[in-house]
Amino acid sequence: MSEQEQQQPVQDESHVIAERRSKLKAMREQGVAFPNDARRTHHAADLHKDHGEKPAEELEPQAIRVGVAGRMMLKRVMGKASFATIQDSTARIQLFVTKEGIGEDLYDAFKKWDLGDIVSAEGVLFKTKTGELSVKVDQLRLITKSIRPLPEKFHGLSDQETKYRQRYVDLIVSEETRKTFIARSKIVAAIRHFMLDNQFLEVETPMLHPIPGGASAKPFTTHHNALDMQMFLRIAPELFLKRLIVGGFERVFEINRNFRNEGLSVRHNPEFTMMEFYAAYTDYKWLMDFTEQCIRAAAIAAQGTATVMYQGREVDLAKPFERLTIVGAIQKYAPHYTLAQLEDVAFLRTELKKFGEEAMAHLGLGALQLALFEETAESQLWNPTYIIDYPVEVSPLARASDTHPGITERFELFMTGREIANGFSELNDPEDQAERFRKQVEAKEAGDDEAMYYDADYIRALEYGMPPTGGCGIGIDRLVMLLTDSPSIRDVILFPHMRPEA
């Protein structure tokens, strides 16, 4: 490269990037800078699996010829021979590159290639002095120039913000991150197989809803231009899945995104993945048994065991999940309350004020008990625990108990102090459902912006007759957090929601 060709660094770029751009410019001048005809014959992991254990005296006479490709992650250059470590999607493999093997011109060029460049190489497998399986390279190409430098090769990327905003960089340099998302894929696949094995039909229902429904949450709104109407990103697929039960698909499930226009936290992302499933001729007790098996299957798929470690503490998914009523859970985890106190509306209101709870005047006994449960017991539910007997007033889609007035046949599943699943015997009485919707509308008009809308078509569907059905939703992100030992939901979402960069 002549003196005249040296570029001035672009204003907002580092000299490192400017240097790499000038290398790319030189490549363009010599021909195709981004060739796409490189073909690889082997992945690194397969080479290690098939040949890694062979001693040199067995391996080298075989003269096994391989073509590999990947990103150059480490490079150790010497005068006439060098080592480079490339990384493909399966593993890393070491290249032994010599002036003798590839010729002086190419060797000199190779010395200027950068970490992060994507290369292809052909050669013969051998073992180095220290016994590392390597490729003795006789063909070598730089097939994609990397203009931006990678993070520090030993410490990697530690800045959380960059890990989330530039997940592509995080994935390049962090084996942990790659493992997390590979595990996520296995977990979702295991759940899907479990459902299919149990005669569930996988379906896809709308993400754009004319009426948001199926949960108590604030929706995102959008606008359909051609129809000139407001629409909502779904907060839950529930009401559509139950329409399918009416239609005669007796077991359905959907694994897909929900959107809720609420705050962000270590366990909330505005879009998150939920599996909902519905099975006709079952009830909430059946659902609890089934959900338990499903989660156990997912754990075994991800970790090989149903006894997992989360943040240094064991979570036992192998044992039958505990079942407690709301009041029972308070009595177990906050035993200083007497049963009489827990059934005393005035006492509960006073007690909840101490926790900073406001606007409880309209809450009935069950909702007050639930609020106290959330304050005192929820965060202590480490091992999987089903909480049952949710009050009707907070369960507008759940079937009421035939024997206990005010209570629904509903459960929520908690583990590591977090809600993981929510299920119930579905309310299939259209007149009861219509009345519940009306109460929700009243609540909405009274200022509860999480209250549900009246969905007339859903009532119409129920009027055709929905068989008795059990339905449940499992928070996939939170389950993946547990099974990958991830402290934040952002660690299990590839591109978590972030404020725009300044």
Next chain:
RNA sequence: GGGGUGGUAGCUCAGUGGUAGAGCAGCGGACUUUUAAUCCGUUGGUCGAGGGUUCGACCCCCUCCCACCCCA
């Protein structure tokens, strides 16, 4: 919304009211079995942004932005 912690070279991090540092990466050189290669030399900074205090601010004060954690 409130509280805490952080933001310094491309990356990982030190730093002190008095001229801004290291390692890695980069650049130049040596080196044919390295392993975060090594050795010699070397470039690189609006210290998150904007105000203020001060003779002098990366440091102290205020406001704001972004992130992480806790709380509501």
